Amino acid sequence: MQGQISIERGLGRLPAYEQTTRGIRVRVLPAFLADQSSPEEGRFLWSYTITIENCGTETVQLIARYWQITDESGRRQEVRGPGVVGAQPVLEPGQSFEYTSGCPLPTASGAMNGRYLMKTVAGEAFDVEIPIFLLESPHERRQIH
Structure with missing residues (x-):
């Protein structure tokens, strides 16, 4: 399940993006x-806060991350690494883990998506999709078709 919702924060509504894979909601x-x-x-910076919630029935551990970052010119960067923000959290059913990180771009807008490699306590590895989300700024160039 993938979708976009809005979350009230301060005076405005910010878009939030959500996807569930095998009982793990991102x-x-x-x-x-x-x-x-x-x-x-030419320096634009975004933060992103991610909540990973185990809505399933198995205890899982986040092992690694993979990101695709695309700027508005179509340039793509791939990032891989162990865990997130220095952690490889274990999530029992009903538990969640939240972290905030950042992304710089040379353009006024872009998008990110990716996946987490998770492992069950039985040792089974599987990917959890991170939904594509937009990095938008007031400086982005809008095209009228």
């Missing part, structure tokens, strides 16, 4: 960091 809330960006220098 919710992403991106935010443009205007105070840390420098549009005149």
Whole structure:
């Protein structure tokens, strides 16, 4: 299941993106960091907060991550690594793990998606999809067709 929802934060509504794979729900809330960006220098920065919730019946551990980051010019970067923010959390049924990270781009908008490699306590490995989410800023170029 993949979708976009809105979450109220402060005075506005920010888009949140959600997808569930094999009972593991991944919710992403991106935010443009205007105070840390420098549009005149081609530096745009976003934070994203991810909540991983085990809605299934098996205890799982997050082993690794894989990201595809695409800027508005279509340039793609791939990032792989162990765990997230230095952790490889174990999630029992009903538990969740939340973290915040960041993404710089040389363009005013882009998108990210990816997957987590998870492992059950029985040793079975499987991928959990991270939904594609947009990195939007007030500086992005809008095209009218």
